[in-house]
Amino acid sequence: MSTLIPASVRGAAPVYDPSKSSTFKQIEGMTWAQNYGSGVGFTGIVATDVIKVGSLTFANFAFEVCTTSKTQVGGAPYGTFGLNIDPEGSNTRPTKIKSWFPAVMNYLHG
Helix, strand or coil, X not given: CECCCCHHHHCCCCCECHHHCCCCEEEEEEEEXXXXXXXXXXXXXXXXXEEEECCEEEEEEEEEEECCCHHHHCCCCCCCCCCCCCCCCCCEECCCCCCHXXXXXXXXXX
């Protein structure tokens, strides 16, 4: 979820607010789309920001930010943040960006 989804449809879910980040930058000309067998689809923009998960911090990390949500196509408030696991990259256009888990795999300790 992000504040790029209208407040009237995003519900009470926690949201990413690009306006509160001094390091957020939309990548002009980059978009993404994901469609599922159920007919639900999501679209959005591609951006970079500092991403922190646990003890990992990545500057200028490219990720997908949802600008449509399930609520807009029927269903409970839900959105996607673009930190997927696909080793082939994310469904971004005109080029694919590296997805989250392949990008951080070398930093994870097992």
